[in-house]
Amino acid sequence: MNTLGYAILSVLARRPCSGYQLSTYLEVLWPAKHSQIYPLLTKMEQKGFLAFEHVEQTGKPDKKIFSITEAGKEALALWMKESPSDRIVRDEFLIKMYSMWFTDEENAKKLIHDRISKLKRKVSLREKKIIKVENEGAHHASKHFGRYVLLNRSNFLDKEEISWCNWVLKLISNTNFFKLVLGFLSAGTLNQINQSINFFGELPI
Amino acid sequence: MNTLGYAILSVLARRPCSGYQLSTYLEVLWPAKHSQIYPLLTKMEQKGFLAFEHVEQTGKPDKKIFSITEAGKEALALWMKESPSDRIVRDEFLIKMYSMWFTDEENAKKLIHDRISKLKRKVSLREKKIIKVENEGAHHASKHFGRYVLLNRSNFLDKEEISWCNWVLKLISNTNFFKLVLGFLSAGTLNQINQSINFFGELPI
DNA sequence: AGTCGCATGTAAAAGGTTACATGATTCG
DNA sequence: CGAATCATGTAACCTTTTACATGCGACT
Numbered sequence: 001m002n003t004l005g006y007a008i009l010s011v012l013a014r015r016p017c018s019g020y021q022l023s024t025y026l027e028v029l030w031p032a033k034h035s036q037i038y039p040l041l042t043k044m045e046q047k048g049f050l051a052f053e054h055v056e057q058t059g060k061p062d063k064k065i066f067s068i069t070e071a072g073k074e075a076l077a078l079w080m081k082e083s084p085s086d087r088i089v090r091d092e093f094l095i096k097m098y099s100m101w102f103t104d105e106e107n108a109k110k111l112i113h114d115r116i117s118k119l120k121r122k123v124s125l126r127e128k129k130i131i132k133v134e135n136e137g138a139h140h141a142s143k144h145f146g147r148y149v150l151l152n153r154s155n156f157l158d159k160e161e162i163s164w165c166n167w168v169l170k171l172i173s174n175t176n177f178f179k180l181v182l183g184f185l186s187a188g189t190l191n192q193i194n195q196s197i198n199f200f201g202e203l204p205i
Numbered sequence: 206m207n208t209l210g211y212a213i214l215s216v217l218a219r220r221p222c223s224g225y226q227l228s229t230y231l232e233v234l235w236p237a238k239h240s241q242i243y244p245l246l247t248k249m250e251q252k253g254f255l256a257f258e259h260v261e262q263t264g265k266p267d268k269k270i271f272s273i274t275e276a277g278k279e280a281l282a283l284w285m286k287e288s289p290s291d292r293i294v295r296d297e298f299l300i301k302m303y304s305m306w307f308t309d310e311e312n313a314k315k316l317i318h319d320r321i322s323k324l325k326r327k328v329s330l331r332e333k334k335i336i337k338v339e340n341e342g343a344h345h346a347s348k349h350f351g352r353y354v355l356l357n358r359s360n361f362l363d364k365e366e367i368s369w370c371n372w373v374l375k376l377i378s379n380t381n382f383f384k385l386v387l388g389f390l391s392a393g394t395l396n397q398i399n400q401s402i403n404f405f406g407e408l409p410i
Numbered sequence: 411a412g413t414c415g416c417a418t419g420t421a422a423a424a425g426g427t428t429a430c431a432t433g434a435t436t437c438g
Numbered sequence: 439c440g441a442a443t444c445a446t447g448t449a450a451c452c453t454t455t456t457a458c459a460t461g462c463g464a465c466t
Contacts, residue, residue, distance in 0.1 A: 002425075003295070003297055003300070004425085006297075007300050010304040010307075018444090018446090020443095020444065029299060029303055031293070031295075031426095033426070033427060033428085034445090035448080036425080036426060036427085038446060038447055039447085042447095057445090059434070059436095059444095060434075060435075060443090060445070061444060061445040062445075063445060076307060077308065080301055083316075083319060084296075084297035084298040084316070087295065087297075088236070088296070089292065089294050090208070090235060090292065090293045092211075092289035092290050092292075093289040093292065094358075095212050095235060095289075097351055097355055098215055098351035099215040100354075101348045101350055101351060102218055103285040103286070107286060111289070143306045145305065145376075145382060147303065149305075149373050150303055152372075153299075153302075153369050156365055156366075156368070157365055157366065160362055160365040163361070164354075164357070164358050164361050167357075171354070207453075209453085223417075223418090224418070225415095225417050237454080238455065239417090239418075239419085240419080240420080240421090240454090240457090241453080241454065243418060243420090244419080247419095262416090264462070264463060264464090265417070265462080265463080266416060266461075266462075268416085268417060269417095
């Protein structure tokens with residue numbers, strides 16, 4: 001079974017869910033589209049890790065409520081003892097930051113300001129969720145502990161990234177980064193950027 | 206062209222590289238295996254974004270040094286104006302934190318301590334690189350600016366995650382999280398965990 | 411004697427996204 | 439009247455990983 005499978009077991013270990021609910025719950029844990037979730041649920045049910053019951057609804061489409069089996073719990077318990085594989089981060093914004101020197105100051109600043117906006121939106125959404133968990137009094141003695149600490153983790157890190165963004169903005173202004181680069185390049189057309197490519201030192205990357 | 210292609214253009218915009226060098230440089234930007242890089246380099250060369258020259262070596266295998274063309278630079282410049290897609294993070298450790306309540310205190314603490322060790326190792330490696338960039342005097346007026354701010358970003362965030370890890374460890378100890386859970390479960394076998402599954406509130410995830 | 415670094419490639423398999431398909435209800 | 443939510447599924451496609459394939463030199 002793959003990591004998505006264990007993420008599904010982790011959610012179902014707390015509470016039986018439909019595939020639709022799973023897809024929203026998995027967003028913070030291991031994002032996946034429904035087209036990946038539904039076939040995997042079927043596979044896992046066939047292998048005995050999950051069970052499901054049909055629930056008929058009126059006004060809404062019928063659904064399947066999946067729950068974890070004993071075999072599923074054993075699989076999850078074993079997996080919990082394995083050391084986690086390295087995290088994978090793929091972030092186009094980082095590539096654009098890396099190539100900042102290649103664009104104009106206006107665009108570079110816009111990229112950073114947009115990033116800050118996105119991060120702030122995420123942080124404030126999570127803050128509401130955190131307050132909700134705290135009000136339920138479930139933050140340090142239940143299955144909600146994991147959710148509670150993960151929500152906080154995301155907010156700690158996103159706030160730190162906002163600080164970093166502001167730090168970069170300051171660096172750009174204080175050191176006149178773009179003006180200095182343009183100074184070397186005389187004007188800043190692609191041809192002139194070209195001529196400057198081996199102007200600087202020989203550091204890696 | 207996909208994001209990996211633009212990551213490659215971003216690296217080659219600074220300095221011509223072999224595919225082998227690219228694979229190491231891309232690690233922080235957009236990780237990729239050589240089996241993905243080599244065929245893409247060929248494709249991008251055929252489309253006119255890259256050019257290469259054969260370099261014969263003695264003692265070492267021959268290599269191809271790729272460099273970005275004018276067409277490549279134009280493509281990169283255009284891409285820099287597009288707003289970046291959302292970051293993708295996949296981290297097994299987060300799933301295990303989420304399912305902390307499902308394992309024993311010893312294992313939970315081990316997972317967190319191992320995470321701290323890994324993060325500390327990464328941070329100290331990066332610190333050396335940062336000092337190197339600063340000594341080259343290249344941090345605020347060159348193509349190395351991007352690399353400099355990205356190295357710092359990773360360290361800011363990893364240090365913040367170390368703080369978070371310690372915060373979680375304290376929470377576990379201070380609130381006797383595991384003892385409280387075991388109290389509810391009476392003993393902690395899988396069967397008894399089973400019986401407790403709907404004991405707590407009805408919060409999402 | 412064995413592993414690491416340099417160096418390039420292909421093939422197969424697994425993982426993940428986008429698009430196709432359907433359809434009622436509720437809210438603005 | 440259009441968009442969002444609930445709800446499940448398949449097919450085609452793209453991306454990424456793992457495995458296969460080779461080979462010399464340097465270091466332990």
